[in-house]
Amino acid sequence: MRLNATLLGFVKKEFAQALRDPKMRMLLFVAPVMQMTLFGVAISSDVKNVRLTYHPRPNDTVLQHVYERALSSGWFVPAQVTTTDPFEQIKNGEADAVLVPPPEGLTQSIGQGEGSGQLQLLINASNVLRAQSTESYIKSIMAEVLKTDLHLLPTSSAIQFEMRILYNPTSRTAIFMVPGVMSMLICLITILLTSMSISREKETGTFEMLVSAPTKPWELILGKTLPYIILGMSNVPLILGVAVFAFGIPMKGSLLVLFFSAFIFVCTTVAIGTLISILTRTQQQSMMGGFLFLFPAIQLSGLTFPLENMPPLMKAVAYLNPLTYFLEMLRNIMLKGGDWKVIGSHLFVLLLMGTALTVTSFKLFKTNLS
């Protein structure tokens, strides 16, 4: 009975401490419900909305059939392309897959006998899961076309497939995953370290000493963030080295562009960490705040689950996530060599985000104890 009373006392005290703070109540009860709802709606490993296009040949009705069947399957959407070069269409990110018939057209080549129809399928395999699914979808659509439209056996060799797996010819998961993990690690390190930097000062009482000197808000914020930008950047060559030398991930693009992109990304994530640190009072709250951001940010970045499958609202959230842009840039630079349109537009968005976050931090930060 005495033990029970003690136990009860502990339970009451722990509950009181954990639940008294409204921020903790939100983290404990609101955040899980939101995240479950979010992930339940957003996350699907099914591959949908694969942007497909084809290289047109005159009077190529069979290819047109294949393309239309693909679109009507619901897995594919038409790619909006601005160039006629199939490789370029994939490199600049306008299409995920391109059907390329032989020069005389697929219709005419099938008419020339068994095994004469050569259809190339170019697939962007920087996302292996997506590439593998695209390949099997197209194969099943082709079987359907052979059977229904051409009245041939699905096993017929009238059409020969030639797969061109771009940017990851061996379809290694590592090539797809490692740039993603690199982005995630840089994000994780910078946000967690920075989010605790100011709250640690508040918790230990040294914040009073900082603000008792006539320091300007920009001096304090920059003083607290610059070291973490440097620390975050010092991680980039380390992580890149492991990716290239230990996992054999190709580095096709410019190192300079990669480092510059990483710098802008690190500045943005440090700005997020700083904002969390300003809004929280204790390191525990900062840590929770950091994870509250990181968990959905990682899930909604395209690291493992394709963004294309997400409902429009979730997709909009994903495009507010800096990790989405850096991850795409990193894959683009490392695996494709870096398309300036992709890099430029993504860097611009990251810069906008970083600026907005920094301005918000400045507005909220006070060099007094009000």
Added chain:
Amino acid sequence: MQPTLNAAVSVTELGVDFGNFKAVNQVSFSVAPGEIFGFLGANGAGKTTTIRVLCGLLIPTRGTVTVAGIPYLSEESADRIKEKVGYMSQKFTLYNDLTVAENLNFTASLRKLERTYYLKRKKELFDFITFDKPESTMVKDLPGGMKQQVSLAASMLHNPEIIFLDEPTAGVTSAAREKFWSLIKSLAKNGKTIFVTSHYMDEVEQCDRIALMRSGELIALDSPKGLKESTFPHPLYELTPKRKIPYSEIEALRSPDYFDSFQAYGLRFHASPRTAQSWNEFLMRYSEDFDSQIIQPTLEDVFIRLVEGQNR
């Protein structure tokens, strides 16, 4: 109350609200240059809030505040005040995971001190606090008293006119407290104004003047001697029970029939008779129960009478 000319600190009808809670209300006082000014009060009385306002760390809700001749009107004036004052908070404000040198280097950079000036000041202050350990010692490895002295040195690196010390001796040994107070007195002798809060009454006795805060309001302000005289106009007696006296009888003695104040001090009581006649009546009735002797009131008696006694 008008701001006092040439005062190091002048506060008129200061008020600080946190939402609906009035942490400080209608507080007025001034501190002369070179004075050691003590600030006393129970926890939550508003001492730290007042100090934070005076250091430019908290914007007052009401009233006028002038520190080192600078009226506290805005963030900009707060920065000017911060240049003139040193602040040592309850938590010593040093980084435990940095060395002594690293802590002082950082403070110097915060204060934008020129290198040669900083090195000169550091040497002066190390001599002043008789710091004899290597500068490379980690702060976490310093004894409490030494940590507190280094913290004082850090708060004085920029040679401030006024030094605010918020419970500077909390949690250190009595020997360290004694040394710390000798440093404080030496600073005051050299013209520095010291504004100090403390829980230790024996320490506060050394202040030139003391302000007593209760529930955000200033309830008394005088020299230690003046406070004792005004609080205890009649002699103060120490009563030692000769037998075990029931609680109900003690409570009866607390009634204003005999005493203005009747406070327990361990096994004894400190009692201030209401009048000479009430004292005689008490003696006639209880002389068999208590031994009595006249004592000099201490600040603790004053504190209990004014701050704690009123809360009962």
